Amino acid sequence: MAELTPSDIQTYFAFLQGGGRQVEAELRQHVVVTQLPAGAFVFWEGDTCAQLAIVLSGTVRVYKVGENGREITLYRIEENESCILTASCILSHVEFPAFAVVEKEVRAALIPAPILHDWMERYDVWREYVFQLMSKRLADVIATVEEIAFRRVDSRIAELLADRAKQQAHIPITHQEIAYELGSAREVVSRILKDFEREGLIALARGSVTVQNRPALLEKAKSP
Numbered sequence: 001m002a003e004l005t006p007s008d009i010q011t012y013f014a015f016l017q018g019g020g021r022q023v024e025a026e027l028r029q030h031v032v033v034t035q036l037p038a039g040a041f042v043f044w045e046g047d048t049c050a051q052l053a054i055v056l057s058g059t060v061r062v063y064k065v066g067e068n069g070r071e072i073t074l075y076r077i078e079e080n081e082s083c084i085l086t087a088s089c090i091l092s093h094v095e096f097p098a099f100a101v102v103e104k105e106v107r108a109a110l111i112p113a114p115i116l117h118d119w120m121e122r123y124d125v126w127r128e129y130v131f132q133l134m135s136k137r138l139a140d141v142i143a144t145v146e147e148i149a150f151r152r153v154d155s156r157i158a159e160l161l162a163d164r165a166k167q168q169a170h171i172p173i174t175h176q177e178i179a180y181e182l183g184s185a186r187e188v189v190s191r192i193l194k195d196f197e198r199e200g201l202i203a204l205a206r207g208s209v210t211v212q213n214r215p216a217l218l219e220k221a222k223s224p
Contacts, residue, residue: 001032004109008033012056012080012109019125030115035107042100049089049096051110054082058106063180064098072148072183074098075140084137087130090116152223153184154192159221161202165211172208 009016009024016023033056036042042053042060053060060077062085077083077100089096090113111119119126147156157178164171175193179186193209196202201217203210211217 001034004028004031004033008056008109012054015129016125019123023119023123023125026115026119031109031111033107033109035105036102038102038105040102040106042102042106043086043096043098045096045099047096049086049113051112052082052086052090052116053077053108053110055079056107056109058102058108059104060100060106061103062098062100070183070185071180072144073181074144075137076103082133084134084141087116087133091120091130148183153182153188154195155221155223156182156184157189157192158196158201158217158223161196161209161211162214162217162221165214165217169211169214170208171211174207 004027009027013024013027016027036058043049045065055077057079060083062074062077062083063071064074065071074085083100085096085098085100088094116126116130120130160178160181161171164173175190176186178184178193179189182189193202193204196217197204199216201211201213201220203212
């Protein structure tokens with residue numbers, strides 16, 4: 001564990017600037033910084049939420065697992081973001097209802113649950129931060145539900161691949177990882193990917209997909 005640096009406070013806690021010196025002093029006193037490697041679990045389903053993490057760098061994936069073992073990504077927590085489910089658990093005194101795992105090595109600021117409760121009672125800036133967090137993430141989760149309920153799987157796969165191919169055409173990803181991301185079955189994903197390959201949109205290899213026609217994928221992504 002380490003302490004917050006002045007740069008951390010300026011960059012990631014700028015929303016506290018209107019709260020006065022006491023708010024920053026308590027931040028320095030109670031918040032510690034931790035690092036977690038890729039693959040480490042932040043929470044397992046059913047865990048008690050003892051602290052709220054604000055990600056300073058890296059990525060955490062939050063997902064659910066169905067009774068049939070199928071995964072669905074709810075959202076990702078990236079730099080300068082936090083987790084709506086953790087905040088909800090802390091405020092409601094309930095268990096964490098999903099899984100949270102580190103995708104890219106994470107450096108995060110940890111706020112103990114009792115301290116967060118206290119700050120929300122005493123400081124407007126902390127109440128506003130948590131409510132804004134919950135509002136934004138709720139919109140993300142609703143969008144995910146709408147995707148699953150109302151959009152075809154091939155459109156969603158096309159959108160995912162086109163988005164990942166913004167930086168480079170070669171995407172290191174497996175069929176199972178795509179299925180986890182979209183909450184679909186691996187067999188369905190594999191069939192659609194093979195269709196895309198036959199159409200000349202992508203090239204498949206073990207553990208990767210190479211996008212050959214991104215504009216065409218973007219067109220497919222527009223399908224309802």
